[in-house]
Amino acid sequence: MAIRSSMHQAGAAVLDRLLEFAPPSPEYRQLPCSCGHTARYVELRAKPVLTGVGKAECLRPYYLCEHCHGGQFPVDVELDIENTEFSPGVRRMLAAVGHEVPFQQDRQQLELLAGLSLTTKAVERTAEAVGEDIEVGQQRELRRALQLELPIPMGPCIPILYVEMDGTGIPVVHKETEGRVGKQDGQPAHTREAKLGCVFTQTTVDEEGYPVRDKASTSYVGAIESCEEFGRRLYAEAWQRGWARAEKKVVLGDGAEWIWNQASLHFPDAIQIVDLYHPREHLWRLGAKLYPNDSPLQKRWVMVRNDKLDEGKIERLVALLRSQAASHPELAQDLRTEANYFEDNKERMRYPTFRKQGLFVGSGVIEAGCKTVLGRLTQSGMFWTVRGANAIIALRCRQLSGKFENYWEARRA
Numbered sequence: 001m002a003i004r005s006s007m008h009q010a011g012a013a014v015l016d017r018l019l020e021f022a023p024p025s026p027e028y029r030q031l032p033c034s035c036g037h038t039a040r041y042v043e044l045r046a047k048p049v050l051t052g053v054g055k056a057e058c059l060r061p062y063y064l065c066e067h068c069h070g071g072q073f074p075v076d077v078e079l080d081i082e083n084t085e086f087s088p089g090v091r092r093m094l095a096a097v098g099h100e101v102p103f104q105q106d107r108q109q110l111e112l113l114a115g116l117s118l119t120t121k122a123v124e125r126t127a128e129a130v131g132e133d134i135e136v137g138q139q140r141e142l143r144r145a146l147q148l149e150l151p152i153p154m155g156p157c158i159p160i161l162y163v164e165m166d167g168t169g170i171p172v173v174h175k176e177t178e179g180r181v182g183k184q185d186g187q188p189a190h191t192r193e194a195k196l197g198c199v200f201t202q203t204t205v206d207e208e209g210y211p212v213r214d215k216a217s218t219s220y221v222g223a224i225e226s227c228e229e230f231g232r233r234l235y236a237e238a239w240q241r242g243w244a245r246a247e248k249k250v251v252l253g254d255g256a257e258w259i260w261n262q263a264s265l266h267f268p269d270a271i272q273i274v275d276l277y278h279p280r281e282h283l284w285r286l287g288a289k290l291y292p293n294d295s296p297l298q299k300r301w302v303m304v305r306n307d308k309l310d311e312g313k314i315e316r317l318v319a320l321l322r323s324q325a326a327s328h329p330e331l332a333q334d335l336r337t338e339a340n341y342f343e344d345n346k347e348r349m350r351y352p353t354f355r356k357q358g359l360f361v362g363s364g365v366i367e368a369g370c371k372t373v374l375g376r377l378t379q380s381g382m383f384w385t386v387r388g389a390n391a392i393i394a395l396r397c398r399q400l401s402g403k404f405e406n407y408w409e410a411r412r413a
Contacts, residue, residue, distance in 0.1 A: 001115075008115055011053030019049070019058040021075055031072060033065040039072050040064065047073075049081055050116065052089040080411060084126075090116065091126055092408055098127025099376065099395040124388075131391030134398050134407060138221070141236050158201050160211075160359070161246035163238050163267060164366035165197040165253050168374050170224060173383045192386060194377070194393060196222035197234035198369050199241045205358040218365060219401035220373055222393045224386050231262035238267070252363045254278040255345060274348040275363035279309055279341075286338050289331055290324075312353060314346035373400055 021044070029041040045062045048055060060075035076082040084091070093114060097106040103124040110116045110123070169191030180189040200218040202211050221237045223230065243249065249270040253259035255278050263272055283302050291298040308317040321339040325332040342349070354361050373396050377389055384392075398404050 004115060008053040012051065012056045015051055015053065015056040019056060019060075019079075021058075021060045024061050031063050031074065033068060033070060033072070035065060035068040035070065037065055037067040039070070040066070045073075047076070047081075048085055049087055050085060050090050050118070051087040052093070052114065052116075054115070084129075086122075086126060088408070088411065091130060094118075094123055094126040095130040095395055096399070096404070098123055099131075099392060099399050101376075102379065102382075103127070127395060128388050128391040131393070131395035132387075135223075135390060135394040137407075137410075138233070138236075138394065141240070142232055144236075146232065155242060155245060158242050158246040160202040160248045160250060161238070161241065161243060162200050162202065162250045162252060162360065162365075163197065163234065163263075163270065164200075164251070164363050164369075165195065165230075165234060165259055165262070166363065166366045166370055167193045167195045167256070168370045168378070170194045170374065170377050170389050171383050172389065173385055176384075176386050192224045192389075194222055194224045194374055194389065195227070195230040196220060196366065196370055196373055196393075197230070197237065198366050199234075199238050200365060201241075202358075202360070209355075209358065211358050211360045213360075213365065216402060218369075219403070220369055220397040222373060222397055223390045224393075225390075227258040227262060231266050234262070235266040243267075248357075248359075250359055252360060252366070254363065255282075255341060260345075260348075271354070271359070272348045273354055273359065273361055274345050276309075276349075276351060276361045278363075279345070279349060280306060282338055282341060283309070286321075286334065289334060290328060309349065310351060312350045314342055314349050318343045318346070373397060 023044060024041055031039045033039040040063060042062050042064045044059050047058045047060070049058050050056075058075070058079070058081070060073055063072040063074070064070075065072075073082070080088045086094070093110060093116070094106070097109050100106075101109070104120050106123045106127070107118055107120045110118060170193070171190060172192050176192055177189040180192075182189040198218050198220050201214045203214050204212050206212050219237060219241060221233050223233065225233075249267065250273060251259075251263040251267050251270045252273050252275060253263070254275050260272065263270065283305050287298045287302040291301060305317055305320060308314070308320070318339045321335050321342070325335045328335065351361050374393065376396060377384060377392060398407055
C-alpha cells in the first residue's frame with residue numbers, strides 16, 4: 001500500500017507537468033462567445049483536479065467576453081472536466097460503485113481500492129450527475145422516437161423479442177408525496193412508483209420444451225414518471241433492440257391496467273400474455289376469503305380453478321366464479337370483480353397456446369429486475385428525491401444492460 005501511494009504521488013507529479021498548458025499563440029487568443037461577440041485570452045489559471053492517481057493541478061488558458069462577461073476554459077471542455085474537479089476516470093469509478101451500494105460504502109470502497117479520499121456527498125453528487133447525463137441522452141432518443149426519426153437497426157432477424165414491464169414503490173422524502181393518497185385509506189403516501197421495463201430475446205427452448213432466454217440479452221429502462229412517459233421510453237428501447245426485425249413479438253406483464261394500455265398503444269402487433277402467477281395469486285386470495293378457516297377446502301377450491309386456468313378455459317373459470325355469488329352474498333362483489341378480471345384478460349391467458357409456441361408465460365425477468373435494478377433504492381433508511389432516484393435508476397439500468405462502457409466511449413469521442 002505504501003508503494004502504491006508513492007506511485008500515485010509520482011503519477012500525480014507527472015500529470016501536473018502534462019496539464020501545464022502554455023499561453024495560446026497570437027492567432028488563438030480570440031474565441032467566439034455564445035452571446036455572438038468575441039472572448040479574448042486573459043491569463044493562465046490553475047484548477048485542482050482529482051485523478052485516478054490522486055490530486056493534480058491543471059494550468060490552462062482563460063478567455064473572457066467583455067460584452068457578456070462570460071468566461072471560457074476550452075481545455076476543460078477538451079479534457080471533460082468542465083464544471084467539475086473530478087477527472088473522467090474518477091467520475092467513472094464513482095458511477096461504477098455509486099449505483100451499487102449506499103454512498104457511504106462507496107466512499108469507503110474507493111478509499112480502500114483506489115486510494116482516493118472523498119466525502120460521501122461528493123460520491124452522491126457525482127453518481128447522480130452521471131445518471132442525469134445518461135438520462136439526458138435517453139430523452140434525446142425519446143424525442144427522436146416521437147418524431148419518427150429513429151433509424152431501423154440493421155441486423156439479422158430476431159426469432160422472439162419480449163417486452164416486460166412492472167412497477168414498485170420507492171421511498172421518497174415528504175415533499176415528493178404532498179397531495180398524494182397512500183395505499184391505506186386516510187394515510188398519506190410514503191412512496192412513489194418507479195416503473196421498470198426490460199427487453200430480451202429468445203432463440204431456443206430446452207429439451208423439455210421450456211423457453212430459454214438468450215444469455216446477456218436483457219436491457220432495462222425505468223424511471224419515476226407517468227405511464228405515458230414510461231410507455232414512450234420503453235418503446236424507444238424496444239425499437240433500438242430490433243423490434244422491427246422480430247419475427248414474433250411478446251408483451252408480458254401482470255394484470256395492471258396501465259401495462260395493457262401502454263402495450264396496446266406502443267406494441268399493437270405483439271402477443272399479450274398475463275404472467276401466469278398473477279391470476280393464480282388472485283385465486284388464492286379469493287379462496288382465502290371464501291374459506292378462511294378451512295385450509296383443505298380452500299386448497300381444493302383453488303386447485304380446481306387453477307386447472308381451468310392452466311388449460312386456458314377462462315370462460316369456464318369466469319362462469320364458476322359468477323355462479324358462487326349467490327351462495328356467498330357477503331363476497332358477491334369480490335367474486336364479480338375477480339370474474340371481470342379474468343374475463344377482461346381471457347385472451348392474454350391462453351396458456352396452452354402460448355406454451356405450444358414455446359413462449360414464456362411468467363414475467364420472472366421483470367420481477368427479478370425490480371429487485372436487482374430498483375432494490376438499490378429501497379434499502380432500510382433510504383428516502384429519495386424524484387430527481388436523485390431517477391438519476392440512480394438511469395445509471396443502474398445502463399450498467400445492468402451492459403451499456404455503461406458505451407456511455408463512456410461516447411463521451412470520449
